[in-house]
Amino acid sequence: MSTRVSPITRICVYLALVAFAVLFIYPFFVQIATSFKTDADATNNPLSLIPNPFSMAAWRSMFDPSAAAHVPMTTWLFNSVLVASVVTVSRVFFDSLAGYALSRLRFPGRGLVFALVVGIMAVPGVALLIPKFLMVNYLGIYNTYAAMIMPLMIDAAGVFIMKQFFDSVPVSIEEAARMDGAGIFRTFWSVVLPMARPALITLTILSFQGSWNEFTHYLVVTDGTTGHQTLVTGLASLASGQLGAGTQYPLKLGAALLTTIPVAVLFFIFQRYFVRGANEGAEKG
């Protein structure tokens, strides 16, 4: 086939691809470069990828409490890491637990529970802002870590992914374990979960990415003061001008960069799981 592609077509394809790649990647380089610029340099040479002069002012503002225009980056980072880690561990465990039950265990009402899970996946998140706030308020946990973490501890989509995965795994090994007298939880924990590694990695990545990038949930269950701000909600208040004065682009883009890095690192290491996650997300049903 490849012999039939004319060199001109091939050059056009490459040119188009490179042009798109530049469009898609350039903003990330802008982020990195601008965070090392001075405010004036950022404004005067927005296209340049070389800071002139090189300046650490933005980074000092983020990590040196005595610096000018200090933002509480360490608190934001701590909160993001805490919340995202707890949510991820919890989702991986409880999603696979529920997914396993829905796939393997026969219990009355299973069909109904599964139908509800599928139904819940269709509920649009942005329609839940006021509802979530009402419940968190009602429970008296507004502006606490509990409010940030608990509602995210299990997600219907994750349960669905795990159920689909267990449906695709032959049942014979578990039955052997059960015949040997292992209990149901024991079978799940020491036989089923180790076999589910690829699905668990996918779920871990999706959960971490989701809770790290999450914005609206944290926005409505906390009051926007530093104590419970994550990197994302902190950055949003910084970017929309609620903190400090002036444009402060190097500072804002530095904070945006820090928000991007953890997911970017995960992405480059576990790329194929991201791809699988995206396609599984599309094939749910």
Add this chain to the structure above:
Amino acid sequence: MFKRRSSLRGPEGLYGWLFTAPMIIILGLFLFAPILMALYVSFTNWNGNGSPFVAGPNAQFVGTKNYTDLFTRDGLTRTAFMQSISNIFYYVLLVVPIQTVIALLLALLVNSRALKAKGFFRTAFYFPSVTSAVAISTVFLFIFGNSGAVNAFLGWFGINGPQWFNDGRGLLNMLLSAIGLDGSKAGWGQHEVLGQTVWQWLSGPSVAMTVVIILVIWTTSGTFMLMFLAALQDVPPEVDEAAALDGATGLRKLLTVTLPMIKPTLFMVLTLGLIGSWQVFDQIYVMGKGNPNGTTLSPAFLSYQTGFADLRYGVGAAMSFILFLIIIVCTMLQRFLLRDKDVRRSRRRQPAVALADQPAGVTK
């Protein structure tokens, strides 16, 4: 044997419920119950003080007033709501087709047989989809700023770029004016329909909203490209060869051979895009908050603002339920369009059920 099996299955009922209990509790407590609570609040005029569930001066029961007012009562609320609907209409009209075409184009390019470095390009195009919408919006604030990269780039060609985020002029208004159909003064344009003049309904996306549109297309195309890529890789090579023997090439082959083969994926991308577009929020929060002149208001953001900033939770909740309904209708449409896919295709490629909770990057 039967006895042994049933004793083996015996505790499954108990364990089934035990294993699903955490999910039922969490989703019940933070999803199901809150929706019912909000439904009640949408029938009250709760102002954020005291409990919304104790009738009193802070939370009077007002029936369906919050809903009907959005459509029938003249006032700022209806005008803002109708403007958000108009904004999102133009937003969807541009985002969904453009992102679908770009995603398909990228997938076709990456899928070319002779291409080297496939992996690199796929990574480059997909990467924006996995990052935080808030972080990316911050970057776009800078890039499209008055002294930002885009205007600097336009400056090379002697073009004076607009003040993107302060420019509330509607693109369609500008286009109509340019061809001599200026309705800003003329009688026909000043006719009022549902709280907005005809001219306002015909504004099209504002310059500021255009930036949001560009940003969203840029972030979501990668995800949809992956879906198209998966579908393209499923097209059997014989089909390609048969098409080539029939002399079908280029655009004709795309339209008559490739597209029909990947029709289910095309429907899926279109409807996922439709569902995701209605929910745009994060980008609006960072980039415009409705400014200038309400031209970047989306229904989701307006609902948030009405509740949390104006402390009119009842009206805000009513808006979010209307949004909810619209999205559910889109979801139904999707399930309807993809309904017979499982009959024709293997189990692994089952029909896509519409998800509000979408794969990475579709909405964010």
